[in-house]
Amino acid sequence: MDNYLVAFIAGTLAGTLSRILLLRMDYRxxxxxxHGMISHISLGFxxxxxxxxxxxxxxxxxxAAVTFLALAATQFREIRGIERTTLDNLDKTELVRxxxxxxxxxxxxxxxxxxxxxxxxxFVTAACYLTGLxxxxxxxxxLIIFVKSFMSGQNIGDICEILPARIHFDKxxxxxxxxxxxxVGLQDMRDKILNEGLAVKIVPRDFNAxxxxxxxxxxxxxxxxxxxxxxSKKDIDTPEFTPLxxxxxxxxEVGLYILPVxxxxxxxxxxxxxxxxxxxxxxKPLSTGAGRMAVRKNERQ
Numbered sequence: 267m268d269n270y271l272v273a274f275i276a277g278t279l280a281g282t283l284s285r286i287l288l289l290r291m292d293y294r295x296x297x298x299x300x301h302g303m304i305s306h307i308s309l310g311f312x313x314x315x316x317x318x319x320x321x322x323x324x325x326x327x328x329x330a331a332v333t334f335l336a337l338a339a340t341q342f343r344e345i346r347g348i349e350r351t352t353l354d355n356l357d358k359t360e361l362v363r364x365x366x367x368x369x370x371x372x373x374x375x376x377x378x379x380x381x382x383x384x385x386x387x388x389f390v391t392a393a394c395y396l397t398g399l400x401x402x403x404x405x406x407x408x409l410i411i412f413v414k415s416f417m418s419g420q421n422i423g424d425i426c427e428i429l430p431a432r433i434h435f436d437k438x439x440x441x442x443x444x445x446x447x448x449x450v451g452l453q454d455m456r457d458k459i460l461n462e463g464l465a466v467k468i469v470p471r472d473f474n475a476x477x478x479x480x481x482x483x484x485x486x487x488x489x490x491x492x493x494x495x496x497x498s499k500k501d502i503d504t505p506e507f508t509p510l511x512x513x514x515x516x517x518x519e520v521g522l523y524i525l526p527v528x529x530x531x532x533x534x535x536x537x538x539x540x541x542x543x544x545x546x547x548x549x550k551p552l553s554t555g556a557g558r559m560a561v562r563k564n565e566r567q
Contacts, residue, residue, distance in 0.1 A: 269395060270322040276399065277321070277391030280406040281314025281383045282307070284413050288379055309345065313338065313380045317387030321395055338384060346377040361500050362493035362509055367483025367546040374545065382413050422468065422488060423539025425475035430531055431465040431521055442521030443467055445514045448506075455506045459525060462499070464534050468511075468520040474550050476518045481547035485511035488522060488541045495537040497527025 289306055316338045350373040357363050364372075386409045394402035422428070431442045435456055440447040442465040450456050468488070470476040478484055489509040493500075500507040509524040522538060 270325070272399070273391045273394040273402070274318045274322060276394040276402045276406075277318030277387040277389075278311070278314045280390040280402070280409070281317055281387030282311045283406075284386045284410050285310025285314070285379065285383045287410060287414065288382075309380055310383050313342075313384040314387040317384035318391040320388055321391040325395065339381075342377050342380045345380070346373045349373040349376045360490075361502070362490050362498055363486065364490045365483050365486035367481070367544050368487040368490065370546060371542070371544045386410070386413060420543040421539060422479070422541045422543060425471055425543065426479060427469040427471060428535050428538050429467045429469060430535070431467040433460060433463045433465045433523060435460070440523065442512075442523050445512055445519070445521035447510055447512050447521065447523050450506050452506075455504075459506070459523075462529060463523060463525045464496075464529060464531055465521060465523045466531075466534060466538055468522065468538065470518060477549045478543055478547045479520045480513055480518055481544070484544050484547035485513075485520060487544055488520075488538055489524070491541040492522060492524050492526070492534060492537045496524065496530065496533055499525045499527060 286307060289303065350369060353364070353369040353372060354366075357365075357369060386406070389409060390402050390406050393405035434441055435450070438449050438451055438456075440450050440456075440459065445467070450459065468479055470479055479488075489511050493509045498507065498509055500509070507525045509522070511520050511522045513520045524534065526534065
């Protein structure tokens with residue numbers, strides 16, 4: 267009985283610790299209020315306890331207790347829906363919105379991390395029961411490394427080259443290098459944009475990256491991240507100051523324009539590079555025959 271208790275405590279602590287370590291990424295995606303932190307940690311503890319108690323239940327054996335895993339899965343799906351609704355409501359008050367694709371990705375991540383925590387606790391509990399505390403410590407270290415690497419995902423900087431770009435006007439048309447952004451009618455607004463605006467060009471490294479940054483949800487997420495980290499001078503009555511990411515229709519490159527509170531090109535480049543690649547935007551046309559054929563034809567031209 268003592269072995270079961272020690273194994274349960276070790277697994278629960280390991281799962282809760284892994285959830286606390288994963289909280290660092292949530293501050294880029296989820297409001298960093300104290301209540302939000304308590305919610306994350308509490309759900310991580312519950313998921314850990316459910317995962318940890320499964321091993322003693324199987325060893326006993328008491329297979330009825332394993333139904334807690336199915337119950338937990340149902341509850342985590344409901345939490346995903348609650349998270350989506352909460353972020354949708356918050357997004358309505360944002361001057362630069364995350365967008366539906368970004369919100370859906372956050373909700374999925376929130377659900378998936380609870381599953382990862384639950385299985386971390388399960389495996390650590392099993393290791394502790396079978397090999398003792400040293401084995402549990404080794405298993406915990408391996409799983410935490412795996413969870414951190416598996417859940418981090420790609421960023422825009424991993425698949426694209428981010429370059430400083432020039433803001434200029436062609437009559438009333440605002441452009442980032444050769445990419446059309448929007449029409450700005452008032453001369454005062456044009457002058458302010460030229461004096462205080464920043465722009466970058468996002469150049470895909472391959473055809474897969476091209477498909478990612480051509481996704482509207484991904485471009486909205488890039489603009490939101492830039493505005494969140496550098497600030498934006500946009501207000502309700504100044505649509506001309508809205509950060510926008512528009513593509514070059516000829517080659518698929520994307521130009522981002524922003525009128526930031528903090529005018530720092532290096533910070534803008536870093537913000538764009540660290541924008542996560544959304545799950546909904548991921549696609550691999552190069553893994554298909556048609557995609558490879560299109561790329562070869564384009565290269566010959």
